[in-house]
Amino acid sequence: xxxxxxxxxxxxxxxxxxxDQEENLAKDCMGVAGxxxxxxxxxxxxxxxxxxxxxxxxxxxxxxxxxxxxxxIYIVGESYNSEGAWTACYWVNGERVELPxxxxxxDIIISNGTVYASGTSGANACYWINQNxxxxxxxxxxxxxxxxxxxDVYVAGWYNDGSCYWKNGVKINLTTNADSQAFAVGLRTNxxxxxxxxxMNNHHYVIPCYWKNGNNRNNLTIPxxxxxxxxxxxxMDGNTRYYVGYTLHTSGFAGYTPKACHWRNAGNRxxxxxxxSSMDIYGATGMxxxxxxxxxxxxxxxxxxxxxxxxxxxxxxxxxxxxxxxxHDLQGGPRTNFGTxxxxxxxxxxxxxxxxxxxxxxxxxxDSYTSACYWLNGQMYYLVNDGDVPQDLPDRFHSxxxxxxxx
Numbered sequence: 040x041x042x043x044x045x046x047x048x049x050x051x052x053x054x055x056x057x058x059d060q061e062e063n064l065a066k067d068c069m070g071v072a073g074x075x076x077x078x079x080x081x082x083x084x085x086x087x088x089x090x091x092x093x094x095x096x097x098x099x100x101x102x103x104x105x106x107x108x109x110x111x112i113y114i115v116g117e118s119y120n121s122e123g124a125w126t127a128c129y130w131v132n133g134e135r136v137e138l139p140x141x142x143x144x145x146d147i148i149i150s151n152g153t154v155y156a157s158g159t160s161g162a163n164a165c166y167w168i169n170q171n172x173x174x175x176x177x178x179x180x181x182x183x184x185x186x187x188x189x190x191d192v193y194v195a196g197w198y199n200d201g202s203c204y205w206k207n208g209v210k211i212n213l214t215t216n217a218d219s220q221a222f223a224v225g226l227r228t229n230x231x232x233x234x235x236x237x238x239m240n241n242h243h244y245v246i247p248c249y250w251k252n253g254n255n256r257n258n259l260t261i262p263x264x265x266x267x268x269x270x271x272x273x274x275m276d277g278n279t280r281y282y283v284g285y286t287l288h289t290s291g292f293a294g295y296t297p298k299a300c301h302w303r304n305a306g307n308r309x310x311x312x313x314x315x316s317s318m319d320i321y322g323a324t325g326m327x328x329x330x331x332x333x334x335x336x337x338x339x340x341x342x343x344x345x346x347x348x349x350x351x352x353x354x355x356x357x358x359x360x361x362x363x364x365x366x367h368d369l370q371g372g373p374r375t376n377f378g379t380x381x382x383x384x385x386x387x388x389x390x391x392x393x394x395x396x397x398x399x400x401x402x403x404x405x406d407s408y409t410s411a412c413y414w415l416n417g418q419m420y421y422l423v424n425d426g427d428v429p430q431d432l433p434d435r436f437h438s439x440x441x442x443x444x445x446x
Contacts, residue, residue: 069094105413105420106132107391107445114395114422115147115156116411116440123429127158130422130440140172141165146442150187156442157182157194164196164205175205183222184271184442188230195224195234202250204234213250214238221250222270228277235269235282247284247302260306261286265295269302271384273328280304283328283337297322299339299361311361313341325361326396327384327442337361338385338394340372355379358396358414370419371398371412379409388445392416395443400436411438 068078079092080099087099106112115129120137127141138144144158144167156167164180165172175182177198182205184195195204201215204224213221213234221236234250247259247267259282261267267286274280283301286308290296299311313323321342329336340356357372358380371380380398387393397409400421411422421436428435 068096105415105418107388107393107415110388110391111149111446112393112413113147113149113154113444113446114411114413114440115144115158115442116395116422116438117141117143118411118423118438119428119432119435121427121429123432127156127160129154129156133420133422135422135427136170138167138172139170141167143439144441145182146184147444148185148187149444149446155185155187155192157185157196164194164198166192166194166205168192173208175208176210177203183220184224186224186226188226193224193226193232195221195236197221197236202234202236202238204232206232211253213254214256218245222268223272223282225272225274225280227274227280233272233274233280235272235284237268247282247286249280249282257305259302260308262288264289267300270325271327273330275330281328281330281335283325283339285322285324286310297324297342299323299325299337301325301328301335301337309364311337311339311364312366326382327394329385329387331387334363334387336385336387336392338382338396340381340396356381358382358394358398360385360392360394367417369394369396369414369417371396371400380412382414383441384443386443386445393443393445395440397439408434408437409439410436411440413440413443 064073066072067074067076069076077091077093078096079089080087081092081095082099111131113129113131117127120126127138127144129136129147140160141158144156147156154169159181162179164175164182166182166185180196180198182194182196186193191207193206197220202213202219202221203210217239219238221234223235225233232252237245237247240246245266247269248256250256265287269282269284271283281301281303285297285299287295288298300308302308323341325337325339327338338360340358342356356379358369360367360382382394382396385394393415395413398412400410412419423436423438
């Protein structure tokens with residue numbers, strides 16, 4: 040009994056001694072005494088990234104300039120890479136991703152986390168799934184637009200014999216007995232395929248048109264004696280179709296001048312206004328279309344030239360977009376600063392307006408090159424920066440973008 044009592048005393052002393060030692064140990068950021076956890080920001084893209092942190096504490100701070108919080112902005116085109124080679128690529132929130140073997144890229148879409156892009160490699164049309172390139176049949180072709188429906192991939196474009204589209208790599212001819220190109224593809228929820236572009240008729244007029252489910256061609260309305268072209272298509276609510284492009288109108292100023300427009304379904308055309316300016320306006324072109332609810336946004340540009348009193352004139356183009364027919368100038372053109380530019384595509388998400396295109400960027404019109412850029416709610420951001428390309432390239436900022444997708 041005596042020995043048992045002493046043993047209990049020793050156990051109690053040991054317990055209290057160990058408890059005192061544990062209380063004296065410092066706790067780590069996770070509340071573990073003597074632990075080694077280091078709390079901080081563990082996201083390498085954050086402004087306050089801590090490479091020593093082992094546990095994220097929710098303190099990460101991000102540069103939201105030029106981005107949409109909670110969204111990813113994908114922009115597709117081409118530029119010089121870090122080694123000075125001109126290649127197809129896309130940017131995700133400003134970060135460049137090269138598309139292997141591509142000369143230029145024209146359109147992009149994200150479906151179930153997979154990146155699809157169309158473009159050209161060498162002298163042939165192609166497309167990419169993530170960074171894997173698939174060449175398409177048809178000599179001298181170019182892939183202009185891409186769409187995805189389930190497991191099916193559609194690429195609209197053209198080749199030496201005329202307009203076409205490819206479904207899962209199989210070429211489907213559209214108009215091959217005349218000069219014809221396809222620039223846009225849209226899919227209805229029921230699987231119908233609509234391709235937009237143009238063909239030249241027997242009177243050598245360029246006719247804007249769309250093809251439905253193959254070579255079933257439908258002409259879109261144009262002014263009497265004029266021409267036109269479809270550059271993009273958007274489908275509202277899975278059903279109503281909008282085509283965007285331009286038509287040529289008779290003009291005492293230059294014979295014929297282009298006017299941006301869009302067509303609804305089978306051909307109800309809406310001509311878009313030219314912007315007022317002290318400069319002489321030549322015409323305008325619609326390049327891309329985006330729909331947000333019942334609002335229709337068209338990206339494009341206005342051509343201008345100005346008599347300087349000298350033998351030669353100066354000229355360029357003003358990037359802009361139209362919302363329900365009201366024109367909005369963008370930075371990078373002659374009305375907002377020197378130079379020239381164009382908006383080639385547009386998307387609207389949660390009220391944020393993102394247009395993509397090109398704009399000059401240096402201080403001298405004659406020393407500058409058009410450079411890939413985007414406009415977020417009117418503010419312009421260039422995609423190619425000094426550290427991205429070799430400094431000894433004289434035109435290192437030269438680059439282009441044509442398509443956008445916001446995820």
